[in-house]
Amino acid sequence: MVFRSMQTATMALLGIVGFTAPPTVAQQPATGTKVVQFMGLEGVKAKSTGRLTLEGGNLQFTSSNAKANVPLHLIVDVVTGNDSQRVFRGTIGTLTMFAPYGGGRFLSLFRSKVDTLSIQYRDAEGGLHGAIFTMATGKADALKKEMVAQGAHTSIPIQDDAGSSDAKPAAAKEKKP
Template sequence: MTSFQVGHGLACLTILLSLSAASIGQNPSEAQSPVPGSAIHVTQVLGFEGAKHNATGELKIQGGVMQFQHDGSTAAQVSISSIQDIFVEKGDKQVGGTAMTLGKAAAPYGGGRVVSLFAHKKYDFLTVEYLDNSGGFHGAIFQLEKGQGETFKKALVANGAHITPPVGQTPTQSTLEVKNENK
């Protein structure tokens, strides 16, 4: 085989890997809306009392509490009225494992960087700050599918969770106040 044929074959392999990585990163069930009583699949990264770190399970709102249940174990829960603040951040993780890493290394002419563009999956990270029964301040971080973080935050607020406005955000003046200032 000539070097041209080998290079051409590796280029085709790179394109094939990038297309398969793009299909891995897509999720057709993005932005499911959490309705009170329905559960969404999450990873509890850390901080929720009574739950292991990096445990996957179901997070739901039911009867004035937010519950996290891992594989049929006893549900860890916190009263929604004790939630002090909620934050939603967007993040991503590389997918594909060892096979994707080897494919990126084998791609000629820096093609591994192109494969890396398609080898990421996007997530929402939901951080909940709450008070326990004895008044202790705690925080928990959950990893949700892309689009579910804001929806779950809105559901918590609708069920009585407290949130503070972002720092530096001043209340807007009413139009009546603005008219009086211009005189």
């Protein structure tokens, strides 16, 4: 008799605890690269924060409010901030520092804190569009490399780490006696 009443009390207690305990949902790991889409994607507001993924031959931007897909074979150009720095180094890069009111210096500081990825793509009717994304430093080059490997096109070839523009050839390095 005592055993039966303890069993009933235990079942009632477990029922109450099970009913009041909030259900837990396993969190899915975040996939893709966290980006800010500055402008350019159809149906997505400017400066929207979301994730950029490569799935099924498409570049997908997903935010809480919108989703956009661009087939990789329709991307005619992919350019990163590092590509732009390689192209505009030297005299032109130095001259941009002298923009009125220190604007060039300000912009160069801003560019070093984030990576940028710009794409040009064609829609189904052949119209040319562009989109600009910013992301954490070090992410844009890897994303560009993966996009080109899956069918996107680029006007500036991908540079390997070994051939980095910062590395000097052996003959150009300073020799100490």
